[in-house]
Amino acid sequence: MFIEEKHNYKSFEPKLYLSSPTMHGEELLYMKDAFDKNWMTTIGENIDATEEILQKKIGVNYGVGLCTGTSALHMAMKLAGVKPGDKVFCSDLTFAATVNPVVYEGATPVFIDSEYDTWNMDPTALRKAFEIYPDVKVIVLAHLYGTPAKLDEIQKIADEHGAIIIEDAAESLGATYKGKQTGSFGRFGCISFNGNKIITGTSGGMLLTNEEWAAKKVKKWSTQSRDDAPWYQHEELGYNYRMSNVIAGVVRGQLPYLEEHIAQKKAIYERYKEGFKDLPVTMNPFDSENSEPNYWLSCLLIDNEGMCRYAQSENFAAFTQEHHKSCPTEILEAMLKYKAEGRPIWKPMHMQPIYRNHPFVTREGSGRDISDAYLPGEKKGKDGRPLDVGADIFRRGLCLPSDNKLTPQQQDILIDIVRNCFE
Ligand SMILES: *Cc1c(COP(=O)(O)O)cnc(C)c1O
Numbered sequence: 001m002f003i004e005e006k007h008n009y010k011s012f013e014p015k016l017y018l019s020s021p022t023m024h025g026e027e028l029l030y031m032k033d034a035f036d037k038n039w040m041t042t043i044g045e046n047i048d049a050t051e052e053i054l055q056k057k058i059g060v061n062y063g064v065g066l067c068t069g070t071s072a073l074h075m076a077m078k079l080a081g082v083k084p085g086d087k088v089f090c091s092d093l094t095f096a097a098t099v100n101p102v103v104y105e106g107a108t109p110v111f112i113d114s115e116y117d118t119w120n121m122d123p124t125a126l127r128k129a130f131e132i133y134p135d136v137k138v139i140v141l142a143h144l145y146g147t148p149a150k151l152d153e154i155q156k157i158a159d160e161h162g163a164i165i166i167e168d169a170a171e172s173l174g175a176t177y178k179g180k181q182t183g184s185f186g187r188f189g190c191i192s193f194n195g196n197k198i199i200t201g202t203s204g205g206m207l208l209t210n211e212e213w214a215a216k217k218v219k220k221w222s223t224q225s226r227d228d229a230p231w232y233q234h235e236e237l238g239y240n241y242r243m244s245n246v247i248a249g250v251v252r253g254q255l256p257y258l259e260e261h262i263a264q265k266k267a268i269y270e271r272y273k274e275g276f277k278d279l280p281v282t283m284n285p286f287d288s289e290n291s292e293p294n295y296w297l298s299c300l301l302i303d304n305e306g307m308c309r310y311a312q313s314e315n316f317a318a319f320t321q322e323h324h325k326s327c328p329t330e331i332l333e334a335m336l337k338y339k340a341e342g343r344p345i346w347k348p349m350h351m352q353p354i355y356r357n358h359p360f361v362t363r364e365g366s367g368r369d370i371s372d373a374y375l376p377g378e379k380k381g382k383d384g385r386p387l388d389v390g391a392d393i394f395r396r397g398l399c400l401p402s403d404n405k406l407t408p409q410q411q412d413i414l415i416d417i418v419r420n421c422f423e
Contacts, residue, residue, distance in 0.1 A: 007413045016340040016410060017403040019196045019297060022261065027253030034245045042223070044245030050252045051206070057255075058181040060189065060208045062215035065243030066222055069170040069192025069205035073140070074101040075218045075241065076166045076188040076207060080138045082107045087133050091121045091142040091149075091168070092348045092360065093390040098142045098168045099349055110136070111350040113362040114389045118286055120149030122363055122389065123157060129361040130161050139165050143172035143182050144346070145399070146198065146265075146296030147286045151177045151185050166190070170205070173198050174258050175294040183208050193251050198261050198296050201251035204243050264404035265295035268411065272298050272400060275415035279422050280306025280324075284397075299345065301397045302326065306422065312376070312395065314353070326421035328398040334417050335401070345397040348390035351376060362387050 030046050039045065051063040066072045082088055084106030090099045092111035099109040112129055115122035121141055130136065139158055143149050158165050167186030169175075175182045183189035193204035207218050220226070225238030273283045284299035308325035311318055317329040332342045350360035350367065360367040363381065367388055370379050377391035386392035401414060 006416065007409075016338075016401045016406065016414070018341045018343050018399060018401055019198075020403050020405070021195050021200045021202075022257075022404050024253065024257055026256070027250040030249030030252045031246050032249075034249050039245045042242040042244055044248070046245045046248035046252050047243055050243075050248045050255070053252070053255050054191070054206060054208075057258075058189070058191075058208055059184045061210045062208070062212065064207045064215050064218045064222070065248055066205045066207060066218075066241045067243055067247075068203055068241075069168075069190055069194060070097045070101065071222070071239070071241040072190035072192070072205040072207040073097065073166070073168060074104055074239075075221060076186075076190055077101045077105045077107070077138075078221065079188050079209075079214050079217060080164055080166060082138055086138070087136050087359070088138045088140060089126065089129055089133075089136055089163075090140045090349065091144070092350050093119055093144055093346060093393060094142040094168070094349065095170075095346050096349065096352070096354075097170070098140055099355070102140065108358060109140075109349065109355065110359040110361065111348070111355070111367075113350075113360070113367060114144075114348075114393065115150070115363075116285070116385075116389060116393075118147050118149055118291075119144050119284060119393055120147065121154060123150055123153035124363040125361050126154060126157050128363060128365050130157065130163075132361060132366065133359075134161070136161070137163050139163055140168060141165050141186065142168040142170070143175060145284055145299060146172045146175050146294035147284060148172060148175050148177040148182050148291040148293065150287070152290075155185065164188075169208075170194070170197065171296050172294055174262050175292060177291045187211075188214065193247070193254075198265070198294050199251065199254035199258050201243075201247040201249075201254070204247045204251055206243075261404050262294045265298075265402060268402055268404070268406055269295045269298045271408065271411050272300075272415065275412070276300070276418065279419065281418075295402075297402045298400045299397055300328075300331070300400060300418070301393060302328070304396070307396060310395070324422055326418075328396070331418055331421050332398055334421055335414065338413065338417060340401045340414055340417070342401055343399040345394045345399065348394055351391060351394070362389070 086107040165186040167189040169183035170192035189208035193201035222241035280303040308322040309320040310327040381387040
């Protein structure tokens with residue numbers, strides 16, 4: 001039966017989003033408070049309160065409010081002493097903002113392949129990377145789609161090599177690993193309040209650390225590095241990265257709703273999982289024994305046997321319709337017809353044109369040695385599984401509409417749209 005006959009798909013009007021802001025009212029009160037007191041600047045009560053609440057929530061000594069998550073990551077690079085010519089190990093399957101700040105400081109990101117258990121940095125590949133580049137001292141670790149990475153294993157490897165972790169918890173605010181909040185594991189942690197994140201200030205970010213010197217440094221650098229003098233005096237390069245007190249008001253108003261948003265996202269994830277039970281697909285996985293994601297985005301991975309003929313070039317994908325099979329492009333196109341916004345999996349950094357000649361390390365060593373005779377994600381390792389895990393997940397995966405305002409009825413239509421693709 002056609003979806004149109006089965007459902008009143010007009011309930012999608014105007015559109016179903018991947019993840020959009022959800023406001024509650026308090027945001028406006030705190031913004032108005034900033035307005036009424038004329039703290040329309042980058043200092044004020046909202047910033048202080050937001051920093052204090054998040055320090056406590058995440059379990060770190062200091063949180064410094066900044067204008068974006070990207071600026072927090074940039075500040076973390078500087079704190080870590082990343083300098084021109086250095087190599088930095090980075091998550092590969094992530095958003096470009098995880099790695100761009102490495103380049104801002106003139107260093108070279110080395111991309112570490114992902115594992116299938118959480119889609120995050122593969123500890124085995126990280127070990128290989130230290131064999132190839134034993135002098136690396138900084139690891140940038142992201143928790144993709146709100147799912148914590150294998151933190152214990154990665155921390156252990158980092159410790160063995162005297163390296164530090166910069167934690168990119170931009171997508172994972174509120175997620176925990178062994179009961180501790182993500183963002184508290186790295187020597188420096190970064191979170192984001194961009195409009196599509198689990199809570200938002202429209203924009204905004206925060207650097208997290210237990211070290212007083214680091215918090216002081218970031219406060220100084222982010223306010224143009226002004227020295228203590230009667231005039232504008234600068235010993236160091238400065239940045240205009242501080243958080244706005246109006247934006248902090250929005251974040252402050254959102255904070256009491258973080259757990260509610262997580263519960264809604266979790267319900268969405270579980271409804272999809274149930275709805276796809278008998279299809280040749282799996283949901284984005286996590287380590288249920290040790291971690292609790294924030295379920296920011298629900299994603300699908302199509303089994304190999306469930307994939308129709310499908311080819312991707314640099315900026316185009318094509319497929320052949322086959323019975324009982326589908327592919328990300330077919331599903332995304334079917335959803336778009338009903339104004340539902342899915343998204344391909346973030347394209348791995350090692351496949352990005354800008355980073356094409358940067359080093360990439362898989363669990364078997366340099367991933368740049370994979371011959372051009374193979375399509376991305378096609379080459380198998382010694383264990384018989386795809387060697388380039390990021391490319392494989394990119395090829396077979398997609399992000400589903402995961403907005404916390406999604407109703408069960410709307411979600412049922414989405415589930416039927418996916419099911420139809422596998423008819
Ligand atoms: C959103 C995001 C960032 C950047 O945060 P902004 O606040 O948008 O600058 C960094 N890393 C990851 C993984 C993200 O998803």
